[in-house]
Structures are given as structure tokens and as C-alpha cells.
Amino acid sequence: MEYDQWERSLTEHYRRPELAATLRGALEKAGKTVRSYKDTAAFDEFHMRGREATRELAALAGMREGLAVLDLGCGLGGPARLLAAEYGCTVTGIDLMAEFVDAAAMLSRMVGLTDKVSFRQGNMLALPFDPATFDTVWSQHTLMNIAAKQTLFEQLHRVLRPSGTLALYEVVAGTMAPRHYPVQWAGDATIDFLVDGPALLDQLATAGFAPLIWQDTTAACLQWFETIQTKMAQRPKGAPPPVALNLVIGPTTAEKAKNTVRNLREDRIRVIYGVLKKSDHG
Numbered sequence: 418m419e420y421d422q423w424e425r426s427l428t429e430h431y432r433r434p435e436l437a438a439t440l441r442g443a444l445e446k447a448g449k450t451v452r453s454y455k456d457t458a459a460f461d462e463f464h465m466r467g468r469e470a471t472r473e474l475a476a477l478a479g480m481r482e483g484l485a486v487l488d489l490g491c492g493l494g495g496p497a498r499l500l501a502a503e504y505g506c507t508v509t510g511i512d513l514m515a516e517f518v519d520a521a522a523m524l525s526r527m528v529g530l531t532d533k534v535s536f537r538q539g540n541m542l543a544l545p546f547d548p549a550t551f552d553t554v555w556s557q558h559t560l561m562n563i564a565a566k567q568t569l570f571e572q573l574h575r576v577l578r579p580s581g582t583l584a585l586y587e588v589v590a591g592t593m594a595p596r597h598y599p600v601q602w603a604g605d606a607t608i609d610f611l612v613d614g615p616a617l618l619d620q621l622a623t624a625g626f627a628p629l630i631w632q633d634t635t636a637a638c639l640q641w642f643e644t645i646q647t648k649m650a651q652r653p654k655g656a657p658p659p660v661a662l663n664l665v666i667g668p669t670t671a672e673k674a675k676n677t678v679r680n681l682r683e684d685r686i687r688v689i690y691g692v693l694k695k696s697d698h699g
């Protein structure tokens with residue numbers, strides 16, 4: 418697929434017009450006040466297992482006070498705010514979707530974190546940053562839409578400082594194909610560019626990244642979905658929709674979740690944590 422067509426298809430998939438206004442309206446309707454980054458956890462972590470996964474990756478990657486972090490495909494900025502609030506990092510988020518970036522900025526203003534986090538619209542394949550700008554590049558559930566992973570990893574190597582860290586929480590292909598669609602990251606196979614774990618590690622090695630940690634966390638993701646499905650089934654009939662990720666994913670949230678569970682159960686997808694170090698070569 419040509420670059421322009423790919424970018425248009427991604428934009429079409431993730432488009433959420435008026436997302437910031439939708440979130441404000443839903444919060445108001447539910448009588449919820451946002452004062453702390455903790456108040457937005459139900460809808461601003463756009464990946465499996467929400468904050469729990471973000472904290473686990475932060476621990477694995479050794480996140481700490483003073484690190485300059487690039488959050489690739491930052492979505493609504495939930496992980497960025499957590500890294501700032503709980504670990505003292507300074508985080509720059511980049512996302513293809515202007516409406517996500519606007520919502521991320523709005524939520525960060527609401528919780529008083531604008532001195533530690535900032536967001537800009539852009540394609541991660543054209544990173545507008547100088548060489549050796551960041552200590553850590555952070556990516557949660559964003560590589561699945563990227564066909565030109567080798568190009569991306571070369572750019573990540575460029576923007577990282579010497580011995581910088583690449584922290585990944587990503588969906589990878591399992592042993593079975595094809596996948597069931599739609600899923601959160603793709604309506605069909607045309608923008609789904611999953612590769613399996615060994616292929617991803619090979620591409621990372623070619624770009625100059627050496628793995629320190631590579632862990633499968635598929636079972637925990639399946640368990641998380643099961644807990645959510647039980648909670649949803651227990652909701653009283655006619656209850657208003659929760660102020661949760663359904664606001665971001667849209668009306669097909671339940672169908673996408675169901676397909677993701679099938680894909681996880683049938684080994685069509687897996688979920689991994691990876692922590693890699695930038696090496697001098699590559």
C-alpha cells in the first residue's frame with residue numbers, strides 16, 4: 418500500500434470527530450469531576466489491561482525521575498500522564514490523530530500536568546525530533562498499524578540517546594491465521610501489519626536494538642477481558658454506557674473486544690512486553 422493511502426486508511430480507522438467534547442459531555446452527564454490523572458484511568462489507556470499494564474511496563478523498563486520519554490502513538494495521553502505523575506518523567510506524545518492530541522492536551526490541563534507532558538500531531542514514520550533527544554521511546558499497542566517497521570526502528574534509534582531504552586507493549590501475530598475482524602486497531606486486514614515475536618526481534622536487531630526483556634503476557638490479557646465481560650453482563654439492563662474506552666473506540670467496541678478475545682484464545686495474536694537497549698551499531 419502506498420504511503421498516502423496507508424495514512425488515509427489509518428486516519429479513517431481512528432477518526433473520532435469532536436472527541437474532546439464527547440469526553441467532556443460524557444463526564445458531565447455521569448457527574449464525574451476530573452482533578453487528578455487518576456480520574457481518567459477508565460478511558461485514557463487505549464490498550465489491553467489499562468493502567469496495570471502501563472505500570473508493569475514502567476517497572477520492567479526502569480522508568481524514573483528525570484527521564485525524557487517519547488510516547489509513540491500516545492492516544493489520549495493516559496500513559497504519558499501516569500509516567501509524569503508516578504515516575505517524574507517528562508513525556509512528549511506524538512499521535513497521527515489531531516483529535517486524540519487535542520483530547521490528550523485537554524485532559525492534561527484538567528489535571529495540572531502540562532509542565533510534564535506535551536503532545537503533537539504527526540506520523541511516527543516522520544518523527545520531527547533531533548537525534549539523541551530521548552532517554553526512552555515508549556510504545557503501547559501502536560506497531561500493529563505500521564508496515565514499514567524497519568524504517569520506524571531506524572528512526573527510533575536516531576532519536577534515542579546512547580544506551581537509550583525502547584519499551585514495548587505490543588500485539589504480535591500468533592501461529593494461526595487469518596485473524597478475526599474488526600479489532601481495535603483495524604477494521605480488516607488492509608491496515609493490520611502484525612508480525613510474530615521472532616520477526617519483530619529480528620527487525621529490532623537489524624536497527625540496533627538488543628533485548629533485555631521479552632515476555633509473553635497473553636494469558637493476563639485474556640483474563641482481563643473475561644473480568645470485563647463478567648462486569649458488563651452484571652450491569653442492569655438499560656444502564657447508561659460506562660464512561661470508558663467505548664467513548665474512544667465507538668459503537669463497535671463490543672464486537673472488537675469479542676474478536677480480540679477469539680484471536681487471543683485461538684493463538685491468532687499474542688501480547689508481549691519488550692525492553693530493548695540501543696546499541697552503538699545498527
Ligand SMILES: C[S@@+](CC[C@H](N)C(=O)[O-])C[C@H]1O[C@@H](n2cnc3c(N)ncnc32)[C@H](O)[C@@H]1O
Nearest residue numbers: 431462463464490491492512513540541557558
Ligand atoms: C490502540 S491506540 C494506543 C494509544 C496509546 N498508546 C495507549 O496505549 O493508550 C493506537 C494509537 O496509535 C496511533 N497511531 C496509529 N498509527 C500511527 C502513526 N503512523 N503515527 C502516529 N500515531 C499512530 C493511533 O492514532 C492511536 O492513537
